[in-house]
Amino acid sequence: MAALPVFRWRLAPDGYATRRQLRAQGLRPGGQGVAAQLERPRRRREPLVAYLYRVDLAKPVRPMTPGRWAALAAANRARRICPQCRTDAGYVIPTSLGTCVTCAYPEPSDFPRSA
Ligand SMILES: [Zn+2]
Numbered sequence: 619m620a621a622l623p624v625f626r627w628r629l630a631p632d633g634y635a636t637r638r639q640l641r642a643q644g645l646r647p648g649g650q651g652v653a654a655q656l657e658r659p660r661r662r663r664e665p666l667v668a669y670l671y672r673v674d675l676a677k678p679v680r681p682m683t684p685g686r687w688a689a690l691a692a693a694n695r696a697r698r699i700c701p702q703c704r705t706d707a708g709y710v711i712p713t714s715l716g717t718c719v720t721c722a723y724p725e726p727s728d729f730p731r732s733a
Contacts, residue, residue, distance in 0.1 A: 627658035627666075634670040641679070648677030 700718035
């Protein structure tokens with residue numbers, strides 16, 4: 619595997635973008651591999667690395683179809699169902715708790731006091 623071109627932070631040439639920058643333009647890498655990387659040196663630590671993709675090889679993000687919207691809605695609904703009490707918590711179950719807050723903290727006295 620050939621070594622990737624490495625550019626200094628903020629000195630990336632035109633025609634390259636990070637995944638996040640592509641997304642902001644409605645683009646996705648589209649199967650291409652990482653084309654280059656950016657490195658930001660940090661004192662006494664490994665450099666911070668960002669991966670760059672070629673904008674000319676990027677593809678438009680697939681438009682959402684009704685089927686995809688429905689699948690997304692079903693997935694989000696499933697993430698709101700507490701596995702313990704089986705009710706729709708009205709919010710996404712925090713993975714740190716694994717259950718809805720009511721199941722995780724059954725006693726009101728268990729809530730941390732904010733004042
Ligand atoms: Zn619950």
